Amino acid sequence: MNLLNQDVLLSNGIKMPKLGFGTWELPPGTPTQDAVKTALRAGYKHLDTALVYQNEKDVGEAIKIHGIDPNEIFITAKLPPHIKRRNGVFRMHAKTLTNLNVTSVDLYLINAPRPFGVYTGDYDDANAVAWEALETLYQEGKAKAIGVSNFTIDDLENLRNRGLSTPHVNQIAYFVGHTQDALVAYCQKHNIQLMAYSPLARGYLLNNSILIDIAKSLNVTPAQVALRYIVQKGIVPIPKAATPKYIDTNTQLDFTLDASTMARLDTIENDPREWD
Ligand SMILES: NC(=O)c1ccc[n+]([C@@H]2O[C@H](COP(=O)([O-])OP(=O)(O)OC[C@H]3O[C@@H](n4cnc5c(N)ncnc54)[C@H](OP(=O)(O)O)[C@@H]3O)[C@@H](O)[C@H]2O)c1
16 A cells, blocks of 8 residues: 555554655645645655744645545644643634634644753643643543654653643654654653654755665665655654645655665764754
């Protein structure tokens, strides 16, 4: 069966497609709509969105224009990282539902444990409050699964030590050369499904000579090798692309990296991202 039609099973029994389409930095308006329509035509069944991307409305519009029933795809949405109070959570979630023109999302995540650009300060109480609000959304059926993003082991332990429920998902930066092994082991031990954001290291990974060498030998692209590596790790990649050809070829992952190739990719230790 084609990978586009395969799912992972979350700890609450909800199925999440093994591949998603990322929408960060798609400019609002036609560019987002065109990219999402192209992705839906290519067969993606999973869209990753966030209120802070400022293009949710266009994602909703693209779904409507394409004509697919939103219930037939999996939509991941996220709470802005600076919102931690209960009422704020409900307000932001409601805004997202309106933007996307849906009555619930499949997965709702706390986008980050701290506001973007804030690296110090104790957000443990604030994250517990936000998490309890997500639990309410889940109980009310407004999110079929709930989770977190960018949470470290300490952030996850904070929820656990308070006796709160275990997130169904943690969405983290994960790509060849940046595999966050301790965090991944923790999540797997606690049955928290991992999602890989920036699975191509925002494109910077694709010049890696080992990746290029492996891609040539298998007659695929470096991006396909990078994505297939993540799939074989049991993690759900959500590559973003605006280029129609990339949107399409990033779905063609029905080949296998053998154990020695996986081991070779495991030896890469490198984070080539440039954030500014
Ligand atoms: N939770 C979080 O905090 C968080 C943070 C970052 C990202 N995310 C999510 O994860 C998604 C993916 O991450 P990302 O956008 O950071 O980066 P990414 O998917 O690793 O890389 C996207 C870049 O790679 C290029 N690209 C895509 N496919 C390619 C191919 N086959 N060959 C060559 N280049 C290719 C794209 O080019 P073009 O666009 O020009 O086609 C774009 O410049 C985001 O869109 C977002 O949904 C979440």
